Amino acid sequence: MAIAAGLLLFVATAAIAQVVTQTPPQLEGPTPPMATDAAAPLPKWVVDDQRKMRAYPDQPPIIPHSIEGYELSVNANRCLSCHKREFTQDSGAPMISVTHYMTREGQMLADVSPRRYFCTACHVPQADTRPLVPNGFRDMSEMGVKPAGSE
Template sequence: MRGQDPFRLIRPAAMAGLALFALVGTALSQAEPAVQIVPPLTGWPDPMAGEEIPPLGRPITDDVRRMRNYPEQPPVIPHSIDGYQLTVNTNRCMDCHKPQFTEGSGAPMISVTHFQDRDGQVLTDVTPRRYFCTACHVQQTDVKPLVPNGFRDGYQHAGGP
């Protein structure tokens, strides 16, 4: 066995595999682009084309609290927020939803979790990470969904409360 190469049978198979890999890779790189399955939700293919922006949907302003679809879902905003100022210095949402203003406004009070920092310490004012309401809460609008949605809450449909 002296002088024989133990890998002599593996080398030809490996070379054939590499050649096949290169051939398939070349064929795939020249193939047409794949069909886009997901509709574009981020805008037009040419962002500098100056296309007209479609109008926003009509806000639902009935002030009815909507049922949540899953635990811990942020509530939706059941009123118009057009013209609301939401900056580092001003948050118009707090004019009605801060604890000291809810009695006069009739608005629901923001959750106590909005006063806790990331370490669980309770602050005297809304924590900076919860200050920008529209990062989690969205206004209800009367529009057609962008994509079909057949979501069903498995807990409620499986005999839950």
């Protein structure tokens, strides 16, 4: 009798556990799921052609001009028509880094490396928006470090 009562209790507990559904933790904020809010206005692009300070060491430079309508495909790269080594003197644009002419192994190439061909994979236009997170980056010169040989 005790075994039957224990077995009945076990089966009842298992059945109740399957029926009772747990509510998963809510992952979104106060907006209910599937609600539509008005989209924020698109930010204005910074197109003043002024080179900006980098936000952190080794940051790829941002694009200080409009690239709307630029073709960037396997067959064409409009960026290179101004920034490629042989065109910078006439265009006045800064030359792309010599690292863009190297393979992964450091071998120099005569033309831009295929892995560096799609510029917007690293370089982006700058929008006039406030930062999402505060940036406390300080350049070494601001921290009192003098360039080598300046003593």
